[in-house]
Amino acid sequence: xxxxxxxxxxxxxxxxxxxxxxxxxxxxxxxxxxxxxxxxxxxxxxxxxxxxxxxxxxxxxxxxxxxxxxxxxxxxxxxxxxxxxxxxxxxxxxxxxxxxxxxxxxxxxxxxxxxxxxxxxxxxxxxxxxxxxxxxxxxxxxxxxxxxxxxxxxxxxxxxxxxxxxxxxxxxxxxxxxxxxxxxxxxxxxxxxxxxxxxxxxxxxxxxxxxxxxxxxxxxxxxxxxxxxxxxxxxxxxxxxxxxxxxxxxxxxxxxxxxxxxxxxxxxxxxxxxxxxxxxxxxxxxxxxxxxxxxxxxxxxxxxxxxxxxxxxxxxxxxxxxxxxxxxxxxxxxxxxxxxxxxxxxxxxxxxxxxxxxxxxxxxxxxxxxxxxxxxxxxxxxxxxxxxxxxxxxxxxxxxxxxxxxxxxxxxxxxxxxxxxxxxxxxxxxxxxxxxxxxxxxxxxxxxxxxxxxxxxxxxxxxxxxxxxxxxxxxxxxxxxxxxxxxxxxxxxxxxxxxxxxxxxxxxxxxxxxxxxxxxxxxxxxxxxxxxxxxxxxxxxxxxxxxxxxxxxxxxxxxxxxxxxxxxxxxxxxxxxxxxxxxxxxxxxxxx
RNA sequence: GGUCUAGUAGCUCAGCUGGAUAGAGCAACGGCCUUCUAAGCCGUAGGUCUCAGGUUCGAAUCCUGACUAGAUCACCA
Numbered sequence: 001x002x003x004x005x006x007x008x009x010x011x012x013x014x015x016x017x018x019x020x021x022x023x024x025x026x027x028x029x030x031x032x033x034x035x036x037x038x039x040x041x042x043x044x045x046x047x048x049x050x051x052x053x054x055x056x057x058x059x060x061x062x063x064x065x066x067x068x069x070x071x072x073x074x075x076x077x078x079x080x081x082x083x084x085x086x087x088x089x090x091x092x093x094x095x096x097x098x099x100x101x102x103x104x105x106x107x108x109x110x111x112x113x114x115x116x117x118x119x120x121x122x123x124x125x126x127x128x129x130x131x132x133x134x135x136x137x138x139x140x141x142x143x144x145x146x147x148x149x150x151x152x153x154x155x156x157x158x159x160x161x162x163x164x165x166x167x168x169x170x171x172x173x174x175x176x177x178x179x180x181x182x183x184x185x186x187x188x189x190x191x192x193x194x195x196x197x198x199x200x201x202x203x204x205x206x207x208x209x210x211x212x213x214x215x216x217x218x219x220x221x222x223x224x225x226x227x228x229x230x231x232x233x234x235x236x237x238x239x240x241x242x243x244x245x246x247x248x249x250x251x252x253x254x255x256x257x258x259x260x261x262x263x264x265x266x267x268x269x270x271x272x273x274x275x276x277x278x279x280x281x282x283x284x285x286x287x288x289x290x291x292x293x294x295x296x297x298x299x300x301x302x303x304x305x306x307x308x309x310x311x312x313x314x315x316x317x318x319x320x321x322x323x324x325x326x327x328x329x330x331x332x333x334x335x336x337x338x339x340x341x342x343x344x345x346x347x348x349x350x351x352x353x354x355x356x357x358x359x360x361x362x363x364x365x366x367x368x369x370x371x372x373x374x375x376x377x378x379x380x381x382x383x384x385x386x387x388x389x390x391x392x393x394x395x396x397x398x399x400x401x402x403x404x405x406x407x408x409x410x411x412x413x414x415x416x417x418x419x420x421x422x423x424x425x426x427x428x429x430x431x432x433x434x435x436x437x438x439x440x441x442x443x444x445x446x447x448x449x450x451x452x453x454x455x456x457x458x459x460x461x462x463x464x465x466x467x468x469x470x471x472x473x474x475x476x477x478x479x480x481x482x483x484x485x486x487x488x489x490x491x492x493x494x495x496x497x498x499x500x501x502x503x504x505x506x507x508x509x510x511x512x513x514x515x516x517x518x519x520x521x522x523x524x525x526x527x528x529x530x531x532x533x534x535x536x537x538x539x540x541x542x543x544x545x546x547x548x549x550x551x552x553x554x555x556x557x558x559x560x561x562x563x564x565x566x567x568x569x570x571x572x573x574x575x576x577x578x579x580x581x582x583x584x585x586x587x588x589x590x591x592x
Numbered sequence: 593g594g595u596c597u598a599g600u601a602g603c604u605c606a607g608c609u610g611g612a613u614a615g616a617g618c619a620a621c622g623g624c625c626u627u628c629u630a631a632g633c634c635g636u637a638g639g640u641c642u643c644a645g646g647u648u649c650g651a652a653u654c655c656u657g658a659c660u661a662g663a664u665c666a667c668c669a
């Protein structure tokens with residue numbers, strides 16, 4: 001759209017001042033509120049070509065363009081800014097073209113991009129921090145897909161390690177064979193409870209040892225219960241069948257619980273990896289790296305990479321006993337994925353506490369193979385914290401994902417009952433809408449903030465359903481749908497196209513102008529891996545429509561061309577809201 | 593101490609690669625339902641954009657340096 005204006009300006013610069021415009025970037029913006037115009041060109045930079053003041057330059061350019069192009073209806077110059085007003089026909093044409101087949105068919109499966117997110121540990125249930133991770137990963141995947149890429153959503157489940165051994169040990173000690181069936185507890189919750197039990201006992205033992213004169217470090221290493229946990233880990237690694245059986249059983253409980261939470265959240269994956277299958281990967285690569293002298297072996301036979309030249313540190317890749325560390329596994333998995341899928345990017349949605357880890361991983365991968373340098377990308381997001389600080393699973397101080405969702409559903413139900421607009425629906429329909437609203441409120445609340453910023457969540461302050469929220473946007477969608485239904489009931493024949501002769505008001509131009517930027521915004525949001533741009537865009541669109549809705553009746557419009565224009569505009573807004581919210585993983589109702 | 597990230601209204605956040613008088617929501621106060629869904633709309637009030645320099649026609653935005661907060665720098669993941 002504003003590409004036209006750019007073209008015009010370049011042409012004018014060339015004709016008027018003989019400027020070679022190939023490398024000139026023309027800044028075209030939406031005209032600020034309160035100033036007459038649709039597009040604004042910043043002309044300060046062109047003074048050097050015209051050898052005139054910005055204001056005179058702007059006048060030259062404006063006159064030239066107004067005279068030559070008939071989609072420009074007028075121009076004015078204020079403070080050296082050149083403002084153009086486009087004709088009504090121009091805007092109506094824009095609206096019509098938004099409704100043509102705007103499928104960018106040539107942009108399909110441009111690149112293969114792998115997005116890894118969620119990646120939970122299996123010793124505890126998911127909490128609000130995981131929710132942020134999941135909806136970020138899910139939304140980014142949707143946005144990358146919408147911008148024309150082939151996306152593979154993947155989850156690497158951390159199903160082995162000391163953490164799950166802790167839960168197992170506590171269960172073996174104090175569980176009396178308790179299962180999700182006998183206790184009626186969700187599987188992940190049950191296993192999480194034993195993790196908390198372990199940590200409580202561990203803490204007690206540490207305190208006792210400190211009282212007996214040990215230092216904290218000593219106490220942490222010597223507590224009997226942690227030694228037992230390490231023993232279980234050793235047995236696990238040696239394939240002890242009894243331990244493996246318990247491990248499989250408890251993990252299966254957890255998976256069932258996770259499945260439920262993922263399904264409630266509307267999250268799914270294309271490919272799931274288990275760390276118990278991948279943790280040994282990477283050893284061979286490290287060996288090769290040793291031969292190629294990318295890595296070094298210390299005297300105690302541990303293997304390292306030295307990144308001090310790159311502003312990073314030395315990082316261990318294999319322990320002196322030859323066992324792998326987290327990094328080894330990540331190297332192996334990354335290389336395996338690259339070889340298997342040949343993705344142009346693997347995006348890791350992981351909290352910013354692991355910035356350093358991924359900086360190192362990226363360096364290592366590019367040292368292994370230069371052509372892989374740009375594959376690894378870390379989508380680092382800020383932690384979700386409570387007013388009193390970090391959430392701590394081991395102390396049970398977390399905002400549980402399932403609890404939060406059911407609280408939200410409860411609130412949504414109350415608000416909906418009060419409004420009474422969906423009373424007539426069948427119970428299951430009602431329930432579906434209530435869940436949609438609850439999830440919409442929760443997801444929007446999180447996704448609207450810039451991923452890299454930390455979120456402090458105060459459980460005492462409930463998540464809003466009014467203002468800049470998911471439900472507000474959903475509500476506007478339902479409102480528009482209601483208008484379109486009423487139009488049908490009134491036997492208004494809707495053409496799906498607007499006449500260029502229709503009347504058009506300022507708010508309509510603003511709406512159309514906003515709608516026109518959606519496609520570009522998806523690209524930008526994909527480039528920046530930032531769904532919050534979509535959220536803010538949608539809110540602005542919705543806000544604008546509600547204003548319009550209030551000031552101009554659609555169905556009472558008697559002039560048929562204007563009525564058609566308004567119906568088309570309303571429908572386009574509804575569609576755009578729906579697709580935008582879909583990119584955030586939020587559904588919108590027809591009625592609410 | 594090194595590195596990274598953030599600091600905008602009482603609170604939660606927008607503000608794109610520098611552009612005109614810094615915007616929303618929540619909370620407060622005042623209006624608007626015989627009119628397409630009031631989960632809405634309009635208005636009032638609320639700001640030294642952490643501070644100090646610099647770059648330039650022009651800085652919340654870019655650079656440098658302070659200050660504050662968080663993260664990270666393990667033979668943990």
